[in-house]
Amino acid sequence: MKRTLALLSLVTVLAATGVTAGCGADAEPSAEAVSLLVAGTPDELAAYRALAAAYEQAYPGTSVDLIEASSAKDLMTRVSTSIAGNAAPDLFLINYRNFGQFATKGALAPMTARLAAAGGSLHEQDFYPQAMGAFRWRGEQMCLPQNISSLAVYYNRSLFTKYQVAEPVAGWHWNDMVATAQALTRDAGGQTVKAGEPEAAGVPVAVHGLGVTPELIRLAPLIWSNGGDIVDDPAAPTRLTLDTPAARQVIQDFLELPKIGVVPSDVEVETQDLEARFAAGKLAMFVSSRRVTTAFRAITGFEWDVAPLPQYRSPANILHSDAYCMTKASTRQNAAWHFLEYALSDPGATLMAKTGRTVPSRTSVATSSAFLSPGTSPARSQIFLDTIPALRPVPTISTWPEIEDATGKILENAFYHGDPLDKVIADLDAATRPIFQRGTAAR
Amino acid sequence: MNRDRRQLVLMLMPYLVGLVVLVLLPAAATMAMAFTETDLIATSRFLGAANFVELTTDPAVQAAVGNSLSYLMFSVPLRLVIAVGLALLLHRRARGSGTARAAVLLPGAVPELAYGLMWLWLLNPIQGPVNQFLLLGGEGGRTALGTLPPQWLTDPEDARAGIVLMSLFTIGETFVIVLTARLALPPEAYELAELEGARAGQVLRRVTLPLLAPVLAVLVLRDTLMSLQASFVPTLVVTNGGPPPYATTYLSLVLYQDAFEYLRYGYAAAVAALMLGLTAVAVLIQWRLLRRWASHGIVGAGAQRPGN
Structure with missing residues (x-):
């Protein structure tokens, strides 16, 4: 018995020593080490690795511990659990639609004072105000935007040329886009396929005219363009306002798309998603943000470009922006800020812009050749900058991710299965009211 | 305490410590969390029974309870029937039986994510x-x-059937247990049945299944306990809870989304409590049925070996 006890004690002591030694090794980073949590595609992650390497090279003795999450949702999980475990990253990159959850809980370190400090290399006026505004929480600048993207229509220029269809122009109307999509929806023989016409019955579509996901963030800019709004009070929303005439018209038009037959069915989308369909030449137009550009630059089979989002009454677009946020629990906030100064400087932002994935939030880089990249697709990158004055953010409320998920389910069902408009609007309202009620708004 | 008993306690100690530290304490903490608003960032706030009240009106939870029970109803018996069938088919040494046994085991060895x-x-x-x-x-x-x-990914019924279908190939553990139990059955019972001229169907009904019944009862209870969690990875990876709105949303997925996507750990803990309650009820019903059958001599201790 004594021998057994002695053995157990020895094992315990050895284990404890090993654990302590292991912790010791991790607990002594260099003075300028900083941890950065990011999520993204392999291309995006490669760009962050390059940024970290460039920073370490520019400032010898510093190091960036890049923590890679597989998706935006995975990133949110990691942030919350790491804060709970007293192991928060110094910085993390998050979309403004998700940052409210952390801002409302006081998990972020405000950057207003650092930004205003004399002698600093980052200034508020260096960035587009639309992006800066999206990351303000109760008067404080909580995060600094890395990009300022929006929706655009990616189009297969080769198909437009082949079928002699006019390319989209600025100011085109939603109906113009639908007509264009109809003209480009073709069977394998190149003949147009019009849903509902007897000769189209049973004819498989080889190329669909349009690809767009049924989501609230796709509908929002169209509703704004038509003079409506998606919530009752953008500063402190309590409910969706999709029952107004302006919003109803947009939703009705949107839900008509599958009936017209210009978009792939749910079965076709499950077989091959919209992004892959466009890259394979099976979609003539695809509504997306700048994030797909990097992947589309690998397309070799056809020419493609981007066009502005269609409008109803006036130009409108939706802000897509990610920002670097600093955690309040970070013990290396000075080092984190130092990294931010580099990441958002001209050289740092240029590095990210060259990936094609982002529209830089820094005005000097956005208007430079690093982003506009003459000779590289898309040729009309300028449209991402032209639309900036018309950008609007979705409301900043802590429960916004839940609202997007809840509305997404209802809209997807309605889009592919043709639910009546009144039921869709009522369901959207009923599903989101309790979520708005639980949320905390930025005001 | 005598020497043997002390040794037993010492040998059990690592398991008991693990059980308490890794299972019972976290379970107790989760149950306590179910009465709070917890996001792991700000200080938790006591809510009383509010989370449980919300469970009763949450459409995702309502759909998930129905889906989870239907999964349990189809998946558990089908998995057991297939595992028992394969074990009885492959328990004899025959050409290719080793390969066939390995083939049955293999899907269970594939990491869940890769399997999904x-x-x-x-x-x-x-x-x-x-x-x-x-x-x-x-x-x-x-x-x-x-x-x-x-339409596995777009039709609600087909999608639910797809999730059950996926579960039918990861029966390796159950198969091994039934196979081992079958190999341990006394050969005399079969010799006696053969002498008495019993046909294959009679041997199965009167000899094999009654003798295997105690093992099968444990396997049913075990599979029931596991089934509410087993649907998680397939739904997360393959259907993401859809087709919309909630065709393949199971309680485990609701729990995951509330906790890790919406940072509502308190509410997710209430969902966990609901899962625990449902599992307990299902196990209790099965336990009572098994006891009743045992008292009638259909299964378990009441079943008599032929020749006894």
């Missing part, structure tokens, strides 16, 4: 091998029977 991704491809509605196979002999996109192939 593989099924995402298998169930692809147009290009997937499952539907390609079903379309053999058919024309115009229909099966040989003239029906449309299942």
Whole structure:
């Protein structure tokens, strides 16, 4: 018995020593080490690795511990659990639609004072105000935007040329886009396929005219363009306002798309998603943000470009922006800020812009050749900058991710299965009211 | 305490410590969390029974309870029947039986995520091998029977069937246990049955199944306990809870989304409590049924070995 006890004690002591030694090794980073949590595609992650390497090279003795999450949702999980475990990253990159959850809980370190400090290399006026505004929480600048993207229509220029269809122009109307999509929806023989016409019955579509996901963030800019709004009070929303005439018209038009037959069915989308369909030449137009550009630059089979989002009454677009946020629990906030100064400087932002994935939030880089990249697709990158004055953010409320998920389910069902408009609007309202009620708004 | 008993306690200690530290304490903490608003960032706030009240009106939870119970109803018996069938088929030494046993075990050895991704491809509605196979002999996109192939990822019923289908191939553990139990059955019982001229069906009904019954009862209870969690990875990877709104949303997925996507750990803990309650009820019902059957001599201790 004594021998057994002695053995157990020895094992315990050895284990404890090993654990302590292991912790010791991790607990002594260099003075300028900083941890950065990011999520993204392999291309995006490669760009962050390059940024970290460039920073370490520019400032010898510093190091960036890049923590890679597989998706935006995975990133949110990691942030919350790491804060709970007293192991928060110094910085993390998050979309403004998700940052409210952390801002409302006081998990972020405000950057207003650092930004205003004399002698600093980052200034508020260096960035587009639309992006800066999206990351303000109760008067404080909580995060600094890395990009300022929006929706655009990616189009297969080769198909437009082949079928002699006019390319989209600025100011085109939603109906113009639908007509264009109809003209480009073709069977394998190149003949147009019009849903509902007897000769189209049973004819498989080889190329669909349009690809767009049924989501609230796709509908929002169209509703704004038509003079409506998606919530009752953008500063402190309590409910969706999709029952107004302006919003109803947009939703009705949107839900008509599958009936017209210009978009792939749910079965076709499950077989091959919209992004892959466009890259394979099976979609003539695809509504997306700048994030797909990097992947589309690998397309070799056809020419493609981007066009502005269609409008109803006036130009409108939706802000897509990610920002670097600093955690309040970070013990290396000075080092984190130092990294931010580099990441958002001209050289740092240029590095990210060259990936094609982002529209830089820094005005000097956005208007430079690093982003506009003459000779590289898309040729009309300028449209991402032209639309900036018309950008609007979705409301900043802590429960916004839940609202997007809840509305997404209802809209997807309605889009592919043709639910009546009144039921869709009522369901959207009923599903989101309790979520708005639980949320905390930025005001 | 004598020497043997002390040694027993010492040997049990690592397991008991693990059980308390890794299972019982976290379970107790989760149950306590169910009465709070917890996001792991700000200080928790006591809510009383509010989370449980919200469970009763949450459409995702309501759909998930129905889906979880239907999964349990189909998946548990089917898995057991297939595992028992294969174990009885492969318990004899025969050419290729080793390979066949390995084939039954193999899917269970594949990491869950990889297994889910593989099924995402298998169930692809147009290009997937499952539907390609079903379309053999058919024309115009229909099966040989003239029906449309299942729309695994877009039709609610087909999607739920797909999730059950995925569970039917990860029966390795159950198969091994039944196989081992079958190999341990006394050969005299079969010799006696043969002498008495029993046919194969009679041997199965009167000898094999009654003797295996105690093991099968434990396996049913175990599979029931596991089934509410087992649907998690397939739904997360393959269907993401859809087709919308909640066709394949199971309680485990609701729990995951509330906790890790919406940072509502308190509410997710209430969902966990609901899962625990449902599991306890299901196990209790099965336990009572098994005891009743045992008292009638159908299963377990009441079942008599032939020749005794």
